[in-house]
Amino acid sequence: MSKKDIGTSLALYPSLIVVIGAMKEDKPNYLLVGHLGILGHDHYIVSLSKTHYTNELIKENKSLSINLVDEETLEKADYVGCVSGKKIDKSEAFNYEIGELHTPIITEAPVSIECRVEDIYETPGFENFILVPVHTFVADKVLNEKGKIDYQKLKPVLFEFPTYQYLKTGDVIDACMFTKKQTR
Numbered sequence: 001m002s003k004k005d006i007g008t009s010l011a012l013y014p015s016l017i018v019v020i021g022a023m024k025e026d027k028p029n030y031l032l033v034g035h036l037g038i039l040g041h042d043h044y045i046v047s048l049s050k051t052h053y054t055n056e057l058i059k060e061n062k063s064l065s066i067n068l069v070d071e072e073t074l075e076k077a078d079y080v081g082c083v084s085g086k087k088i089d090k091s092e093a094f095n096y097e098i099g100e101l102h103t104p105i106i107t108e109a110p111v112s113i114e115c116r117v118e119d120i121y122e123t124p125g126f127e128n129f130i131l132v133p134v135h136t137f138v139a140d141k142v143l144n145e146k147g148k149i150d151y152q153k154l155k156p157v158l159f160e161f162p163t164y165q166y167l168k169t170g171d172v173i174d175a176c177m178f179t180k181k182q183t184r
């Protein structure tokens with residue numbers, strides 16, 4: 001093998017980080033998550049350690065919000081990833097409105113997705129929530145004139161697990177399927 005095998009290191013990074021929100025009765029709790037993904041065109045997956053406080057709230061409500069993190073919200077997002085709701089009340093970390101599925105929609109987040117929990121797939125030490133997005137709320141400042149998200153304006157922060165660092169989103173390289181154009 002010409003490349004070095006570094007073992008089972010989680011190398012499928014960098015990835016987005018998001019703040020997951022769930023309600024404990026009338027108060028929200030949040031945590032920061034990097035282990036997340038897309039399943040097909042209509043499901044997401046979020047992978048949470050069984051030790052976290054938020055899991056119980058998600059299971060009680062059968063819903064959660066996924067809130068994208070940009071550089072402006074990074075400090076608050078980092079905070080909710082450092083302390084547990086078991087010990088500290090994080091309900092005032094962000095401003096929020098309550099969505100139809102009783103999830104906290106973070107005002108400061110550029111994009112918030114309100115999701116219903118469809119299933120929970122367990123792996124050792126983790127509960128992996130299979131989610132159906134029901135609403136996607138987008139701040140005006142990152143929408144273009146066609147009502148679509150403008151990725152020149154929305155700059156979500158990336159996270160790299162192996163060295164535990166935050167990265168900036170990069171510049172545009174080219175339009176997707178640019179090779180098709182070249183072979184015409």
Ligand SMILES: Cc1cc2nc3c(=O)[nH]c(=O)nc-3n(C[C@H](O)[C@H](O)[C@H](O)COP(=O)(O)O)c2cc1C
Nearest residue numbers: 031032033034035048049052053054081083084085
């Ligand atoms: C950058 C970063 C990424 C994280 N990603 C995850 C993750 O993907 N899954 C997870 O279970 N915890 C993750 N955490 C840890 C939780 O956010 C953290 O333990 C949080 O305090 C749990 O809060 P809770 O007990 O109130 O639910 C991450 C933390 C940081 C700082």
